[in-house]
Amino acid sequence: MDALERLIEGLQRAENVEGLQASTEQLRDHFAVRHVIYHWVNSRGERFGAGTYSSQWVDRYLERDYLRLDPVIFGCFQRFTPVNWKELDWSSKAARAFFKDATEHGVGNQGYTIPLRGPKGQFALFTANDSCDDEQWEAFISSNARDLMILAHEFNKKALEFETGADGAPAPSLSPRELSAMTYLAKGFSRAQAANELQISEHTLRVYIEAARHKLGALNTTHAVARALASGLIVV
Amino acid sequence: MDALERLIEGLQRAENVEGLQASTEQLRDHFAVRHVIYHWVNSRGERFGAGTYSSQWVDRYLERDYLRLDPVIFGCFQRFTPVNWKELDWSSKAARAFFKDATEHGVGNQGYTIPLRGPKGQFALFTANDSCDDEQWEAFISSNARDLMILAHEFNKKALEFETGADGAPAPSLSPRELSAMTYLAKGFSRAQAANELQISEHTLRVYIEAARHKLGALNTTHAVARALASGLIVV
DNA sequence: TTTATACTCCCCAATTCTGGGGAGAGGGCC
DNA sequence: GGCCCTCTCCCCAGAATTGGGGAGTATAAA
Numbered sequence: 001m002d003a004l005e006r007l008i009e010g011l012q013r014a015e016n017v018e019g020l021q022a023s024t025e026q027l028r029d030h031f032a033v034r035h036v037i038y039h040w041v042n043s044r045g046e047r048f049g050a051g052t053y054s055s056q057w058v059d060r061y062l063e064r065d066y067l068r069l070d071p072v073i074f075g076c077f078q079r080f081t082p083v084n085w086k087e088l089d090w091s092s093k094a095a096r097a098f099f100k101d102a103t104e105h106g107v108g109n110q111g112y113t114i115p116l117r118g119p120k121g122q123f124a125l126f127t128a129n130d131s132c133d134d135e136q137w138e139a140f141i142s143s144n145a146r147d148l149m150i151l152a153h154e155f156n157k158k159a160l161e162f163e164t165g166a167d168g169a170p171a172p173s174l175s176p177r178e179l180s181a182m183t184y185l186a187k188g189f190s191r192a193q194a195a196n197e198l199q200i201s202e203h204t205l206r207v208y209i210e211a212a213r214h215k216l217g218a219l220n221t222t223h224a225v226a227r228a229l230a231s232g233l234i235v236v
Numbered sequence: 237m238d239a240l241e242r243l244i245e246g247l248q249r250a251e252n253v254e255g256l257q258a259s260t261e262q263l264r265d266h267f268a269v270r271h272v273i274y275h276w277v278n279s280r281g282e283r284f285g286a287g288t289y290s291s292q293w294v295d296r297y298l299e300r301d302y303l304r305l306d307p308v309i310f311g312c313f314q315r316f317t318p319v320n321w322k323e324l325d326w327s328s329k330a331a332r333a334f335f336k337d338a339t340e341h342g343v344g345n346q347g348y349t350i351p352l353r354g355p356k357g358q359f360a361l362f363t364a365n366d367s368c369d370d371e372q373w374e375a376f377i378s379s380n381a382r383d384l385m386i387l388a389h390e391f392n393k394k395a396l397e398f399e400t401g402a403d404g405a406p407a408p409s410l411s412p413r414e415l416s417a418m419t420y421l422a423k424g425f426s427r428a429q430a431a432n433e434l435q436i437s438e439h440t441l442r443v444y445i446e447a448a449r450h451k452l453g454a455l456n457t458t459h460a461v462a463r464a465l466a467s468g469l470i471v472v
Numbered sequence: 473t474t475t476a477t478a479c480t481c482c483c484c485a486a487t488t489c490t491g492g493g494g495a496g497a498g499g500g501c502c
Numbered sequence: 503g504g505c506c507c508t509c510t511c512c513c514c515a516g517a518a519t520t521g522g523g524g525a526g527t528a529t530a531a532a
Contacts, residue, residue: 041471068412077468080354081393093500117353118316123471146386153385157317175478176304186466188459191519204480210520211478220488221519222458223424229465230422232313235277235359329530411508426488440510446490447508456518457489 003030004147008154020050020158027128027151028052031144034108035129038155042122042163051127057105069094076115076125082149084141085111086134110137112145114152124159126152172215174233181208182228183235185221239266240383244390256286256394263364263387264288267380270344271365274391278358287363293341305330312351312361318385320377321347322370346373348381350388360395362388408451410469417444418464419471421457 007030011023024036037051047067049058060066067073075088090096103109108131116124128148130137174182177198184194195205209221216231218224228234243266247259256274263272273287283303285294296302303309311324326332339345344367352360364384366373410418413434420430431441445457452467454460464470 080358080396081389122316149389150382150385153317160316177479185458186462188455188462190456200479201481203482206520207480208478210522219424220426222421222461225458226422226424226461226465229462230471232359235466413509428488436509437511439512442489443510 011154024051033128033130037127039125040159071095082114112141178208178212186225247390260287269364269366273363275361276395290342307331318350348377414444414448422461
């Protein structure tokens with residue numbers, strides 16, 4: 001049994017967020033880095049995190065609404081693949097100030113973050129952070145990227161278990177016509193245009209939209225489209 | 237250099253979709269399974285696939301619009317974690333007929349599919365398929381799940397390189413107010429409600445919505461919200 | 473066979489959204 | 503200091519969407 005497997009086993013024993021917390025500490029020691037952080041946004045947009053950052057830094061981060069300008073958050077939100085912090089856009093004044101503040105609160109200057117996404121807009125970031133020069137960090141990444149990737153997924157699996165109510169709504173199923181209707185609306189078609197595309201009367205189209213709205217528990221059409229999109233029921 | 241690294245190297249040499257195709261064949265032989273498939277939907281909703289399925293089966297699949305009812309596609313679309321095909325919902329008549337048709341065209345009865353998602357609605361499936369009994373398949377999964385996960389990500393990285401035009405639009409940046417406006421609309425608020433939440437006049441809110449619409453190149457509000465959502469600019 | 477879903481069509485009136493236009497104050501960037 | 507972007511407010515009339523309601527046929531599940 002190798003070290004990675006032992007780490008994963010430790011993680012799998014976690015029964016709550018504190019357990020994840022303990023795992024990040026274990027990982028930090030294993031990789032001999034300064035910090036390991038797992039940050040997660042669930043399908044209701046609620047955020048939580050587990051990591052080795054000092055509580056002062058976490059509080060300061062939330063207090064100052066750094067989420068809004070943190071290039072790691074913003075950059076990873078648009079990305080697909082793991083990212084070395086050095087590749088991100090730190091050009092804005094606010095970003096540089098944020099970085100300075102972070103290093104002054106114990107955050108290392110190097111970071112590697114793996115973004116992961118779920119079907120309902122869930123979004124998770126798994127980060128390793130350390131203080132060293134660029135070359136050392138590159139070496140660290142190239143030798144550990146795969147393990148970190150596996151661990152990121154394991155964290156995700158665990159976080160998913162903690163999702164209260166097992167995802168709440170069990171994903172309403174829309175009929176093919178309803179899905180088509182939602183898709184056309186998401187593409188910017190008006191009802192008349194969408195009805196025309198589907199070769200049905202606009203009245204009929206409306207019935208589908210309303211049915212979809214009810215199934216999705218949406219307050220209006222835009223809401224319904226947003227939910228269908230966020231649930232992965234349709235793709236634009 | 238272990239076998240996994242050699243496989244990844246081969247994959248990284250791929251310069252086009254045919255290269256990916258060759259890699260799937262290499263993987264099939266390495267894992268000694270019947271099929272390996274990488275299926276990808278890019279940000280414009282265009283699909284493509286690389287895999288070892290027979291061309292007859294691929295044609296038949298597309299022709300019969302099996303995408304609509306394939307439980308693997310549908311199931312993975314809603315999921316976060318890799319899935320053993322046995323866990324999917326094969327209860328509907330259509331699904332069972334599809335499965336029968338698949339096995340008659342060379343598809344093995346066992347499968348393991350890893351879903352991956354990108355920030356703009358990109359969606360990829362990496363699948364290993366074989367014909368054996370449940371126990372053998374479980375054993376295969378438990379010993380190869382991690383390698384498959386790593387490979388899935390490598391495929392993704394490669395597929396991303398092939399995205400023409402480097403993602404086309406470089407993600408328009410919306411102002412904080414515009415983002416808030418889009419977010420409230422995505423949550424189902426009417427303009428009046430959203431304006432109230434933001435403590436601004438409805439007229440002002442409208443300006444933000446229109447600005448966002450223009451930046452996003454959207455045809456109407458619903459379209460704008462859909463784009464903002466699909467671009468990962470906002471989360472519901 | 474019965475039940476359920478999905479699909480298609482139609483009515484109405486109230487509400488909301490959409491298309492432009494203009495204008496002033498404040499902030500950050502070069 | 504000048505420029506650009508953001509934020510805030512306002513006008514109007516026409517077009518579109520939304521809230522319910524009902525009702526028939528066909529196909530699929532129990």
